[in-house]
Amino acid sequence: MTRIAVLGCGAIGSLYAAHLTRAPGVEVWAVDPWAEHIEAIRDHGLRVTGLAEFTAAVHALTDAAGLPPCDLGIVATKAQHTSAAVEAARDALKDAAVVSVQNGIGNEEAIAELLPRVIRGTIVTAGAVTAPGTVRYDAPGDTWIGPFEPSPARPDEIALLADLLNRGGLTTHALPDVRGPQWTKVVFNAATSPLSALTGLTVGEVCTDHGLRAQVLRLIEEAESVCERSGITLARDPRDAVEEAVLEAYGHKPSMLQDVLARRTTEIAVLNGGIAAEGRRNGVPTPAHDAMVALVRGLERSWERP
Numbered sequence: 360m361t362r363i364a365v366l367g368c369g370a371i372g373s374l375y376a377a378h379l380t381r382a383p384g385v386e387v388w389a390v391d392p393w394a395e396h397i398e399a400i401r402d403h404g405l406r407v408t409g410l411a412e413f414t415a416a417v418h419a420l421t422d423a424a425g426l427p428p429c430d431l432g433i434v435a436t437k438a439q440h441t442s443a444a445v446e447a448a449r450d451a452l453k454d455a456a457v458v459s460v461q462n463g464i465g466n467e468e469a470i471a472e473l474l475p476r477v478i479r480g481t482i483v484t485a486g487a488v489t490a491p492g493t494v495r496y497d498a499p500g501d502t503w504i505g506p507f508e509p510s511p512a513r514p515d516e517i518a519l520l521a522d523l524l525n526r527g528g529l530t531t532h533a534l535p536d537v538r539g540p541q542w543t544k545v546v547f548n549a550a551t552s553p554l555s556a557l558t559g560l561t562v563g564e565v566c567t568d569h570g571l572r573a574q575v576l577r578l579i580e581e582a583e584s585v586c587e588r589s590g591i592t593l594a595r596d597p598r599d600a601v602e603e604a605v606l607e608a609y610g611h612k613p614s615m616l617q618d619v620l621a622r623r624t625t626e627i628a629v630l631n632g633g634i635a636a637e638g639r640r641n642g643v644p645t646p647a648h649d650a651m652v653a654l655v656r657g658l659e660r661s662w663e664r665p
């Protein structure tokens with residue numbers, strides 16, 4: 360039996376937790392502070408709607424102190440909660456290989472500060488929690504996992520996680536180096552999510568609006584210059600990811616827009632902020648990404664008004 364902890368049981372954590380229960384010999388434990396959601400999962404199971412329709416039996420907790428020792432961990436909180444979530448689950452995960460399925464740059468570094476064996480991950484799966492205990496699966500998408508170079512998980516652990524995700528129904532690729540797919544996703548998110556968050560438009564609406572599309576392309580070009588200078592080879596042209604999003608996820612509200620609608624702090628610091636920081640390290644100017652950071656931070660600040 361493989362015991363897997365999922366830290367953060369929101370949209371992505373719920374999708375990964377539910378699908379993993381479909382792999383043979385897996386026990387899934389999910390942790391999330393949202394008491395109503397956890398109670399609904401305990402009482403009725405975790406319900407998936409949309410692209411897949413099933414209900415999964417997941418052990419659900421509001422406090423990571425109740426986790427048993429686990430073989431694998433999946434971090435699916437927003438980036439700003441990574442350290443707190445992993446710290447709380449540290450005992451249960453001390454012998455586990457732990458993957459980040461989050462967006463942005465720096466989550467693996469945060470996990471590796473607390474745990475010894477880390478898996479770099481990136482995903483294109485999309486969804487949203489629609490009611491306590493229910494997650495809607497919005498867009499299909501692959502998952503890429505591989506060693507986090509400074510504190511790598513063992514190859515057999517990475518292969519096991521890939522196998523279980525595949526058997527659970529989430530197409531997963533285990534690669535020796537996941538930086539290309541990860542940066543491709545980061546560039547896509549940074550080029551589209553803040554524009555969605557600032558306008559309230561879905562990813563498809565942003566990418567098909569004449570004026571906004573020009574900004575999307577400008578953000579992509581700027582990020583490509585950063586990657587080029589840093590020696591990061593993107594796995595694909597981010598413009599193709601934009602076309603794909605229009606076709607496959609037109610109506611999806613990116614998680615950054617979901618945050619803005621709920622007036623929660625966004626992940627702008629690890630998306631556009633991550634690209635801008637990498638640019639600064641290597642002397643590549645990033646005025647368009649800097650503007651996105653300033654605008655989204657300004658929006659967040661406006662919520663502080665009484």
Ligand SMILES: NC(=O)C1=CN([C@@H]2O[C@H](COP(=O)(O)OP(=O)(O)OC[C@H]3O[C@@H](n4cnc5c(N)ncnc54)[C@H](OP(=O)(O)O)[C@@H]3O)[C@@H](O)[C@H]2O)C=CC1
Pocket residue numbers: 366367368369370371372390391392393435436437438440443444445447460461462463482483484485486487488613614626
């Ligand atoms: N939604 C999507 O379609 C996609 C999201 N992603 C990425 O996946 C990651 C997760 O996003 P998403 O699922 O949308 O986010 P959600 O906000 O839906 O879920 C995150 C959950 O983590 C919980 N949480 C906060 N702090 C802790 C903690 N200390 N321990 C355990 N749980 C905690 C949150 O609770 P609370 O709300 O109370 O803070 C929330 O329920 C992000 O990095 C996002 O960018 C990637 C691809 C697509």
Ligand SMILES: CC(C)(CO)C(=O)C(=O)O
Pocket residue numbers: 462483484485486548551552562608611612613614615
């Ligand atoms: C699904 C996708 C790609 C949409 O932009 C995403 O990563 C998000 O919602 O944060």
